[in-house]
Amino acid sequence: MMGTDHRINIEKLSDEICRSIFNHVAFQERSEDERERLTDIGDKIANKCKGLPLAAKVLGGLMQSKRTREEWDRVLSSELLPQGDFSGDMEFVGEQYLHVLAARSFFQDFETDEDEGMEFKMHDIVHDFAQYMTKNECLTVDVNTLGEATMETSIERVVHLSMMLSEDELFPKSIHKAKGLRQPLDPALETLRLRSCHCLICFKQLTCIRSLNLPWSSIKEIPYEVGKLIHLRHLNLAYCLELESLPETTCDLCNLQSLDVTFCRSLKELPRAIGKLIKLRHLGNDGSGVDFIPKGIERITCLRTLEVFTVCGGGGENESKAANLRELKDLNHIGGSLEIRNLGGGKEDASDAAEAQLKNKKRLLRLELYFNHNQDNGILIEALQPPSDLEYLTIDGYGGLELPNWMMTLTRLQGLKLFDCENLEVLPPLGRLPNLESPGIELVEGEKAPCWIFRYRKR
Structure with missing residues (x-):
């Protein structure tokens, strides 16, 4: 006592x-x-x-x-x-x-x-404790634990699976018993190189999957059966360098929240009915071979991430299928980084840009604008006014004579890069922006025009 x-x-x-x-x-x-x-x-x-x-x-x-x-x-x-x-x-x-x-x-x-990517670590003791607490829900399958007896003891209760197999191993048949499987974490990339039928096992049997991560896989196509995974929230295909197409049935994934095709260089198009994915919040397409965003993107009003938007104008073959800048108007949750490519000139493009209302995207922190060296870019760039909280701005290939009037409203700007803007005659008083240093001038390799770089002013 x-x-x-x-x-x-x-x-x-x-x-x-x-x-x-x-x-x-x-x-x-x-x-x-x-x-x-x-x-x-x-x-x-x-x-x-x-x-x-x-x-x-x-x-x-x-x-x-x-x-x-x-x-x-x-x-x-x-x-x-x-x-x-x-x-x-x-x-x-x-x-x-x-x-x-x-x-x-x-x-x-x-x-x-x-x-703005974040990395952090978990202490070994915390990691071991987390593994202990989830031992009945999480399973790691590798070369050393591939035995059927080991897997059959717990596979029916597994909801998270990590597969790390070599080229010689086949897709375990006992995976079929994992009816509650929700999230195959980092599945073996080599497994999917063997035959597409191994991929079909996921799509035909494991219909409860919430997250499917296939980064760095050498698959060339996703089977049309992917549309059956109606509970799928996350589809990660980043760095699938040989992936050539996504089936239209991808747009049947009514609960999909993130689609990552980052650096899928062989992928030239996204499914045309992408506007059906009204719950999509993150579209990672930086470094991919995708030439345009399909029409209908305006319907995905909860979109938080759109890494690259390419303007298709001038009567190109993709113009009839591609979204224009005005479709960004209601996507005001877009944040982080946005790169807009192939910006032309003229009143029509400027009208679309004005409709995009970039200044209303309050979460946008980094904007990169790539122009086509047209002297009429001056009209267009004025219509591309970003939010005042923007922190980083890149302007490339701009053909106008002066920078836009909105430049001095970016009071939080920490970084400014001007690449190949060879017609610029005068710069605004950028030194008045509180977070910018004096400009540094560098020559970009392979280019004659100088690169003006303004960096964060440390206090």
């Missing part, structure tokens, strides 16, 4: 000290400009912590990755404590979970690359 005759009741922190803890974490390594712009919202968010120090620390950690004022407003308006809705944005919720886990040392060694 233990007891005490003297107890100390710990009071809550004052609002001032709570805000101090929140600000110390939330504004770590931020510029003075960001502090000034976000402090008023930050104080209101900190007040929601109700004097709890752990809440202030965790909430401050959450806000470290929030870049735009819109994101801070959303946290302020959400019922974050003790439990929140987060406006129904699953990416926002997922990111919040990630930062809470990071604050509790579940993840560590965070690194962010120049493309």
Whole structure:
């Protein structure tokens, strides 16, 4: 028996000290400009912590990755404590979970690359514990654990499968018993090189699959049976260098949320009925051979990621099948990075660009504009005004004489690159933008025109 005759009741922190803890974490390594712009919202968010120090620390950690004022407003308006809705944005919720886990040392060694990609590690002890807790749901199949007896003991209860097989192994027949299989994680790439029938096993038998990851596979086509996987949320085909086509039945995946064909260089077209994928949130097509985005993309209003949009004009063979810039009008959730290629000139293109309303894409942080050296580009670029919170801008092949008037509204711009803009006669007073350094001039290999590079001004 233990007891005490003297107890100390710990009071809550004052609002001032709570805000101090929140600000110390939330504004770590931020510029003075960001502090000034976000402090008023930050104080209101900190007040929601109700004097709890752990809440202030965790909430401050959450806000470290929030870049735009819109994101801070959303946290302020959400019922974050003790439990929140987060406006129904699953990416926002997922990111919040990630930062809470990071604050509790579940993840560590965070690194962010120049493309805003994030990498982090999990400690071995945490990883071993996670494996122990999920031993009845997750199964790893490799060369050493391929025996039928081993697999039959647990395969019927498996919901997540990782397959790492060599070229000599066949697709295990016992996989057919995994009726509850939802997510084949990193399946063996060599397995799918053998015969397409191995791929068909997934499409015909494992109809509960939610996520199918086939990166770096040498498959040349996806069977039309893919349309039967009606529960599929994520289809990862990144770096399938020999993939030549996607069947139209891909558009029957009514629950698909992400489609990744990054660096599928042999893939020239996306399915024409892509507009049917109204739940699609992420389309990764950077580095692919896809020449255009099909018409109907305007229907996918919940799209968060669209890496490359190529304009098809001038009466080309794909013009009748391709979406034009005006179809971006209602896709206001697009964020991260957007690259627009083959920008022409003239009033018609400028009209489409104006309809696109890029300035309403508040989540857009990086924009790359590739022109065709037309002197009429000046009309077009004015219509391509991005949101004022844009952080990185690249202009390539621009044929106009001067930069657009909206350039000086980009007060958060940290990086500006001007490639092969040989007709430019004068630059605006870019030194007035608070986060840009003085320009550096470099020669791009193989090009005669200089490349002007403006970098982030560190305070």
